[in-house]
Amino acid sequence: MPIKLKKRGSVWYLRGSVRSIAVHKSTKVADEQSADDVRIVTEHALLQESIFGKAAVKTFGEAVASYLESGGSDRFLSPLTKEFGHFHLRHITQSGLDSFARTLYPTATPETRNRQCYTPFIAVWNHAVKNGWADVRLWQRPRKPKGTNVVRIRSARSGQAPVDYERAALFVSKMSPAPAMVLTALFYTGLRPIEALALEAADVDVSKRWLVVRKSKTGEPRGVPLHSFLCEWLAPLVERGGLLFRGPRGEPYKEVQQGGGGLKTAINGARKRSGIKDISPYTGRHSVSTQLVINGIHPHIKDQILGHAADSMSRHYTNVPQRPLIEAIDTLPVPVAWRALPWIAAPLEWQSRLAEGTGKRTDLLQ
Template sequence: MYRSTKVTNEQDADDIRIVTEHQLLLESVFGKAATKTFGEAVASYVESGGSDRFLRPITEVFGKFRLRDIKQNDLNAAAAKLYPTAQPETRNRQCYTPFIAVWNHAVKNGWAEVRLWQRPRKPKGTNVVRIRSARSGQAPVDYERAAKFVSFMSPAPAMVLTALFYTGLRPIEAFALEAADVDVAKRWLVVRKSKTGEPRGVPLHSFLCEWLGPLVERGGILFRGPRGEPYKEVQDGGGGLKTAINGARRRSGIKDVSPYTGRHSVSTQLVVNGVHPHIKDQLLGHAADSMSRHYTNVPQKPLIEAIDTLPVPASWRALPWVAAPLEWQSKLAEGTGKRTDLKKAGRVDTHALPRPRT
């Protein structure tokens, strides 16, 4: 093997050669599982489409560790060190879940052994009392309330939030959707890059089919902001929707809606509607076994029927942009996007929508 050490000092180069020869020897005898590091597994996981959210601090801890040397106690200690004051569910979401996702990717590639990692558990018993302020997005809202909130948004972000309330997608999944991923006629879309790193199919509610067509025909990124730019995710925030959400809260007086509220509302409403838990989990991407991934592009009738049980308030369907989404996409809700350049030119800004009636 011929490989540059990328150093100019002869002694450093020889040290690198010795280490490399040792790794190659281990690989030839025991396979790649003997030498692969967690950092290499993370790089491969992200390259294959996995989400890198929350992975940076974990990689700083385990990056140089060989996979075979990481034990349960090491993971527990890392979680406690990274999130010393966090609740078990927070440690689970921000440490254990991303770590295990990378580990399972390594297992699939033959770099690590199958292992059942233990996650933190919530305290048992009724004597454990936790008092904390409610946070928007952690609970569902009814669809009438959601419709009122969306009516106070500019059309472009309103389209994204509407899609979240009628698919259960995570915001980052909606932001990444491209026109080629959506088949309105078959009432199906494909999420190429999900939280788990695996693709999944999602049914389209009939309401979405009423207005998504023009966006699909346009091609490229499906959802775009008022200026035609793709939305971007912001760590621990609402991404490109944050400003639109805050503005709608101010204008509507509704404070308990955020991008993730759509996902929680879909899940809760499906339970209320009597949808089977297995179907609900498939809709939300919780049950993506290896067999179901083979049929990612195949529309499934039970899932389409289940998503259609979500209600559509008349006020939601009556929003003006529903009839002509491309024509309304660049317009703004009243009280947003003031244009000082128009004032200087002596012109009147007619770009804003009238305030919705309540």
């Protein structure tokens, strides 16, 4: 049955099928000529799909939309979508991606182009592959030129390097309880800040010492072990339901990227009160990774904890607590000063309190 136009109200709709692919959708236009143009384009696309499969007609823009809907991060995707959004996936080439990356970041290091262009692009591509919209490809990432001894001097930025746990404990002790809980979780899980702030209580099982990240950087869910220290105080937050971590007024935190977002004010305040300037939300992730290496944890176990492992078997067991990972995370040290923080014993009672010298309140004074 060929596709025909039918009017409903002021808008034209498409009805019919092309080679057994049914169509029943709005053209979203009221003009009949424009609606007929939509019909012609739709018929052609469906004919191509019926012959060559979805990979022949899906665009990068459609893949991005599906990737975001599945929980993928939108970070750095805007320029990629603007450049490749209308391209069919099968028409995007390695040379095209390389050329765009050089144009977008002409003076950037290979590491920057990799992080801000290739990584988000490949995440979307892999999502499209999973949906059957694109073929598996081994995309080449930029590399440092070989045979050079040039050392690039970079400006120091907090969060790029690990800190020892005694130093982290001092910093956290100068924070209000609500953001201190978030930072403590980051230092004892290795989660990305954006993952921690999106955690739902329903995805945390204190008794099994396991949590599930539904929205990760790669768009795939993953399981993360809970350190025994977190299990000492997380239960009341889990029992409350909803978002696991909330601000002092009970509001959700905004997404955190690098040193900003919902924790920016709390981080800046703790820096002033502690005199420690090299800690940001991402410091916890770097510290977990480094400390696990120091503790002799196998690289495969470390990568699974941090979400670097991307094999299908790891994803298959997302909801199954894995003893080796739990034992590994428990090797992270817990300074006495951290365990002695007053909110540890009653996190819900202390959540709305503010650090000494914050605003007009001194709730942390005893």
